[in-house]
Amino acid sequence: MEYQGRTALITGASAGIGVAYAEEFARRGSNLILVARRADLLEKLASKIAAYSTVEVTLIPMDLSTLDAGQNLVDKVSALGLDVDFLINNAGFGTNARIEDEDRATVQQEIVLNVATLVDLTAAFIKPMIERNSGAVVNIASTASYQPVPGMAVYAATKAFVRSFTAAVWGEVSDTNVRVLAVSPGATKTEFFDIAGAKPAGRLVPVENVIKTTFKALDAKNSKPAVIDGGSNRLMASISRILPTSVVTKVAAGLFLPKRE
Numbered sequence: 001m002e003y004q005g006r007t008a009l010i011t012g013a014s015a016g017i018g019v020a021y022a023e024e025f026a027r028r029g030s031n032l033i034l035v036a037r038r039a040d041l042l043e044k045l046a047s048k049i050a051a052y053s054t055v056e057v058t059l060i061p062m063d064l065s066t067l068d069a070g071q072n073l074v075d076k077v078s079a080l081g082l083d084v085d086f087l088i089n090n091a092g093f094g095t096n097a098r099i100e101d102e103d104r105a106t107v108q109q110e111i112v113l114n115v116a117t118l119v120d121l122t123a124a125f126i127k128p129m130i131e132r133n134s135g136a137v138v139n140i141a142s143t144a145s146y147q148p149v150p151g152m153a154v155y156a157a158t159k160a161f162v163r164s165f166t167a168a169v170w171g172e173v174s175d176t177n178v179r180v181l182a183v184s185p186g187a188t189k190t191e192f193f194d195i196a197g198a199k200p201a202g203r204l205v206p207v208e209n210v211i212k213t214t215f216k217a218l219d220a221k222n223s224k225p226a227v228i229d230g231g232s233n234r235l236m237a238s239i240s241r242i243l244p245t246s247v248v249t250k251v252a253a254g255l256f257l258p259k260r261e
C-alpha cells in the first residue's frame, strides 16, 4: 500500500482511536481530512501534526449523526476538490442501558452515525477508488459485533451491521486492488466507555494496538475482510462463534446489563 502523497479521510478524528489513525497516516506521508464535531480538538491535532509533518491537513467540523450528514460531507469534500484514497469510518459511540431505558433520540443518533453515515460514505468514496483501482475503506466495528450484548443491544447490533456490510463490500471489490476492511477493537483506552456510561470488561489497551493491527492488515499481501485487535479478543470471538447464542448472550449480559431500576 502506497501512502505518501495520498489522502486519508478520518471520521471521529478529535479523540481516541481517530487521533491515532490521523497521526499514523501523517507519519506515512498521507494528507488528511479530519472530521468530528469538536473543532477545537481538530485544530489542536492539526497543530501537533504540523510540528513533525508537512502533510496537508483539512478540517471539517461537523455532526455526522443526522441522516443527510454523509452526503453533506461528500459534497464538502468535492467542493474542496479533494480525492479520498483512504476512508476511515471511525466515528461512533455506544449507549449502555436496558432497551426500555434507552433515550430514543440518542439511540437514533447512534444508529445513524454508526450505520447510515458509514454506509453513505463508503458508497460515495469507494466509487472513485474502484475507478482508480486503488485505495482502502476501513470501517471500525467492535468485538461487540461477535455476539449480542444485553445492555448494549443497539450498539452491538450496529457493529454487527458494520462487520457484515464491510465483508459484503469486500466481496464486491475483490476483483480490484481496493482494500475493504472491518477492524474490531476490544476494550481500548479512549473516551468511549465514559460516553457510553459503561464499565469496560477487562483491561483497556492503548489505541496504538488498534493502529498496528489495521496497518498490518492493510499492508499484508492478501486482502482480508475483517481483523480483530488482540489475541484474547480473537480467541473470545472464535469461542462466540462455536457456543450457542443463548450461552454467549448470557455471558455478555453478566458484563454489561444494568440492574433493573
Ligand SMILES: NC(=O)c1ccc[n+]([C@@H]2O[C@H](COP(=O)([O-])OP(=O)(O)OC[C@H]3O[C@@H](n4cnc5c(N)ncnc54)[C@H](OP(=O)(O)O)[C@@H]3O)[C@@H](O)[C@H]2O)c1
Residues within 6 Å of the ligand: 011, 012, 013, 014, 015, 016, 017, 018, 035, 036, 037, 038, 039, 041, 062, 063, 064, 065, 090, 091, 092, 093, 094, 113, 140, 141, 142, 143, 144, 184, 185, 186, 187, 188, 189, 190, 191, 192, 193, 195
Ligand atoms: N474504545 C473502545 O473500547 C472501542 C472498542 C470497540 C470499538 N470502538 C469503536 O472505535 C471507534 C472510535 O471510538 P473511540 O474508542 O476512539 O471513542 P472516542 O474517544 O469517544 O472517540 C469517538 C470519536 O467519534 C466522534 N464522534 C462521536 N459522535 C460524533 C458525531 N455525532 N459526529 C461526528 N463525530 C462524532 C468523536 O468526536 P466529537 O465528539 O468531537 O464529534 C470522537 O472523535 C468507534 O466507532 C467505537 O465504536 C471503540
